[in-house]
Amino acid sequence: MKEILIDPITRLEGHGNISIFLNEQGEVENVYLKIPELRGFEQFCVGRRAELMPLLTTRICGVCPVAHHFASVKALDAAFNVEPPSAAKKLRELMYAAYFIYDHTLHFYYLGGPDFVVGPDAPPEKRNILGVIEKAGLDIGKEVIKHRAYGQKMTEFIGGKATHPVCGLPGGVSKPLSEENRAEIGRMAESSVKFAQFSLKLFHDIVLGNTKYVDLIKSQSYTLKTNYMGLVDENNKVNFYDGKVRVVDQNAKEILKFEPKEYLNHVAEHVEPWSYAKMPYLKKVGWKGLVDGADSGIYRVGPLGRLNTADGMATPLAQAEYELMYKTLGGKPVHNTLAFHWARLIELQYAAERALELAKDPEITSKDVRAKPGEPGEGVGIVEAARGTLIHHYVLDKDALMKDVNLIVATTNNYPAICMSVRDAAKGLIHGDKVDQGVLNMVEMAFRAYDPCFGCATHYAVGQMPLIIKIYDSERKLLKTVSR
């Protein structure tokens, strides 16, 4: 059997390695996406002071520290049995919306977008943010840099630091928002609403206006029929910061809706010896291996997962675009993996609209931002990270030191699906050892759509992963090296 090894040159944490095995006929037999990383947070957080958890766990990911910060703080609210004041919840949600503005902008323009804006088969050296600027214009490039920075700045006003914020406490946040900072956030949010509208227009013009791309989005190689999971509010609308976990099946029918604290009744994780990442699945179906379709317990999270799970968006501009997406792609659920990009921009619109709503809320500058925690115990906190459902589960001892920590992070939830997406793309695209760069990039696009955060380092990228593919024959003799 031949092996094609797709190996990011570094092969270290933050990357995935892909082994593609070809059979005697030169067709893809199987594909393994391996995660070479582990840092062991669930172990070394034990024994630490509980109030440090929102700081310790931000170091899981420097790109989405706000998600870990608030999943952690919500787990502590529950563990200390305390309900934060209304203003504190709003401040957290405002900071959370700001984080989505920054993170979704980063992904669309720096990482995933270049495949479409510049083109999947464009020269590799153009398929990056600089290529996007070249194609879309320098003024647009400046807008991108500006709004990514706005997201960070708004986060900093509330969190102290944008990368690795510190404001979260069980029962609230550390400091009220000043009127001056509120006004500044309002101005940035207003600008972000327009920037999101512009980004969607760009997507319509460049991607949806091109039948080649639309065909690609709809093609079988990028289609996976899975369950979907996400947080929803009381009206079943998408919510990033709070709500119940809803799961829909391959036909978008609700099969589960549960409180965060019940997650262990519904989710379990499978371990493979060839990867440091675990593979979650729905307990009621069980682990059936890497299969999709009606009998599969595998679910997807993240932008498309959330939109498929919910009944709509809670703000008007985002809702209009939500309806348009499902109308265009043939109704719910959308199983087309590349539609993650569209869903991500709809969420960018929602995040900006929501940030503006909250910045205008009179209660947002209330001084009442801290409630007194009760006795330490056990708690689960769930938020929607940019990349999907994020679960923190803590058990505290009587001194409020950590006794037990369980984490299921966003990309882990998507890991089984990403493995399948990469496999299916490889099966559809690779025939024999005729592997060129275009094919390579098309295989990559299957996982790039998820904005994967393997080890939290990879998804910041100003372009694409440099790859080396080695094709071996059955004696492991090197036949061909394709690289870029």
Add this chain to the structure above:
Amino acid sequence: MNKEKLKIAFYWAASCGGCEIAVLDLNEKILDVIQLADIVFWPVAMDIKYKDVEAMPDKYIDICFFNGSIRNSEQEHMAKLLRQKAKVLVAFGSCAHEGCIPGLANLHNRKEIFATVYLKSTSVSNQNGVVPQPETTVKEGTLRIPEFYDTVKTLGQTVDVDYYLPGCPPPVKLIANAVDAIANNALPPKGSVLAPLKSVCDECPRKKENKKISKIYRVYEKTPEPERCLLEQGILCMGPATRSGCGAQCLTVDMPCTGCGGPCPNAPEQGAAMISALASILGLEEEKDKYSNEDVEQLLSQIKDPVGTFYMYSLPSSILGRKVMK
């Protein structure tokens, strides 16, 4: 002036990606960097391959910014390779500098970590006790992943390092200063930490009244008065033992410093420096006679998890290094 452009490399090992974001947070200043230098290696950012680095002549790269600690076999390999290829190697950020929060894993070893993550975790279903292996044979062939080490090491414990840029992540101001120093050929002597020779307290605008304390509060137990020193209100703040450069950013939202800037210039053991600062503010130094041993013990026993508190960012680089495993 028609100088040849500098060759710069960025690299990360065991890290969270926050250091990369800190570089992006330079915003428009990043354009100055591109004016000044050619980026010759930036995995995922640039189309330059691992084998291209191996093919570079020794000392080809002028400056390599290396973030992340050394946690597995691949990272160790890359640290050694980049040391060989770079004239100047900068440990960028707390992980490369001191081991940072993931360095707390040195309180355990691989076996314990694997057992917790893959066997005992409440959501795991793993009756056969499967844990990841460097090599796994599947029906199609052999799959390999890097070897996970028992101990987290800093970059300086792995290879010779020329400069250190502290912080988690390094403050944008310090990165910009370092870039300017490189541009003007004004780097300090080898081995320097590229940060002000001050403590966080020196940058903190809060009022100090030299008050002694008798009780230590945890952050969620007390809402501090907004303008006053947190330590003097009984909230444990690592400011006195932590190097500045951040502008006391955490203090702006009424939260204490937890020490990410690493030790102050003349007190390389950050934890010991903090314990000594604490002894002084608890009144133990000046008023030794007033306190019995029991009083002292009672005061200090208020501090839960001293290792995780005083060495939150610096365990691998401290004299403690790691917990000795039986």
